[in-house]
Amino acid sequence: MTNIKKIGVLTSGGDCAGLNAVIMSVVNAASQFGWQVYGIHDGTDGLTNRPLSYEILTPSNFSDTPWPRLAGSYLGSLNTGVKESQEVLAKRFGDGVRELGLDAVVVVGGDGSMNIVSNYCHMAGVKMVGIPKTIDNDTPLTEFSVGFNTACQICTNALDDLMTTARSHHRALILEVMGRDAGHLAMHAALAGFADVCLVPEIRWSLQGIINKLEQIKQSGRTSALIVVSEGVKTENGEAVTNAVNMIGEKINGGIGDYISNLINANYKGFQTRVTKLGHVQRSGNPTAFDRSLAIVLGAEAVNLLAEGHTDRMVAITRGKVTSFSLDEVVAAGTAGLDAASSYVKAARAIGMYIGE
Numbered sequence: 001m002t003n004i005k006k007i008g009v010l011t012s013g014g015d016c017a018g019l020n021a022v023i024m025s026v027v028n029a030a031s032q033f034g035w036q037v038y039g040i041h042d043g044t045d046g047l048t049n050r051p052l053s054y055e056i057l058t059p060s061n062f063s064d065t066p067w068p069r070l071a072g073s074y075l076g077s078l079n080t081g082v083k084e085s086q087e088v089l090a091k092r093f094g095d096g097v098r099e100l101g102l103d104a105v106v107v108v109g110g111d112g113s114m115n116i117v118s119n120y121c122h123m124a125g126v127k128m129v130g131i132p133k134t135i136d137n138d139t140p141l142t143e144f145s146v147g148f149n150t151a152c153q154i155c156t157n158a159l160d161d162l163m164t165t166a167r168s169h170h171r172a173l174i175l176e177v178m179g180r181d182a183g184h185l186a187m188h189a190a191l192a193g194f195a196d197v198c199l200v201p202e203i204r205w206s207l208q209g210i211i212n213k214l215e216q217i218k219q220s221g222r223t224s225a226l227i228v229v230s231e232g233v234k235t236e237n238g239e240a241v242t243n244a245v246n247m248i249g250e251k252i253n254g255g256i257g258d259y260i261s262n263l264i265n266a267n268y269k270g271f272q273t274r275v276t277k278l279g280h281v282q283r284s285g286n287p288t289a290f291d292r293s294l295a296i297v298l299g300a301e302a303v304n305l306l307a308e309g310h311t312d313r314m315v316a317i318t319r320g321k322v323t324s325f326s327l328d329e330v331v332a333a334g335t336a337g338l339d340a341a342s343s344y345v346k347a348a349r350a351i352g353m354y355i356g357e
């Protein structure tokens with residue numbers, strides 16, 4: 001058992017639907033043990049900046065309010081790296097934790113946050129439990145991260161909407177979705193939205209392959225098509241379509257939809273193409289039932305682990321069961337891309353979707 005009395009909770013990385021349900025779950029479960037919960041503002045910034053930025057959370061923050069049903073993070077999040085060294089930030093993070101008297105910190109984040117924040121915690125001697133969230137679904141060792149299912153639904157809805165106008169105008173419509181360097185979101189949305197072509201970063205593609213598929217559709221008498229492209233897809237030659245970076249030099253994805261559209265138009269006259277880049281709406285929307293229950297289950301398990309005296313672990317869902325892995329294992333596993341041999345990819349090929357060679 002444990003002598004925990006006070007914990008912190010923070011959300012880190014790109015936001016997504018379901019974060020507020022996770023925070024609510026952590027607060028409610030912790031309150032069952034009589035613990036105090038400090039909500040840290042804006043990811044690790046709330047602990048590394050001065051003055052510290054936080055608020056005390058109780059179940060009343062979330063009961064009888066719409067918060068757990070809304071996307072975004074009640075606490076704010078941080079999705080850009082920072083210029084200071086890890087050592088400097090870890091020291092400030094640890095000092096912040098000690099100033100607030102926190103016995104442990106629950107970090108809701110993706111693979112990047114598990115890596116960075118667990119490093120701070122390790123260097124500063126802070127106990128941590130991680131909860132996976134990301135629309136990219138690329139956090140390793142968990143089958144699903146909070147927010148992924150809702151993003152899949154948003155992309156699927158977009159494909160449903162695009163299909164009607166594609167049909168009216170006899171076009172091949174391209175949907176560019178997020179996912180960073182992982183194709184999970186594109187693949188799941190393409191299957192659910194009955195797309196004809198799906199390009200993901202993990203599988204090389206060819207223009208001829210796309211054209212063959214479009215021509216096959218045309219020959220069958222159908223006059224419209226749907227193409228899903230993941231933002232991290234590279235050109236046929238394996239080059240990035242953009243060198244864009246954010247203000248601290250990190251790569252920004254996007255633009256592959258337009259690139260492929262131009263390429264098709266220049267080489268094939270069977271369909272006109274248009275591009276929809278879905279953008280940050282993929283991180284919004286009310287969380288689906290799946291994401292809400294995942295959020296509650298993982299939040300409660302994170303608190304349970306702390307109550308049982310386990311720390312430096314990330315909760316996960318494997319084969320439908322809640323489990324946990326050491327943060328060292330999670331960090332060592334890196335980023336979980338789409339497995340080109342997965343059942344999803346196999347099914348896509350089996351139904352005739354073009355997904356590359």
Ligand code: F6P
Nearest residue numbers: 014079134135136178179180253
């Ligand atoms: O990791 C989540 C994610 O939404 C990615 O899919 C996307 O590439 C990135 O974040 C966008 O980040 P930003 O909010 O900095 O534009």
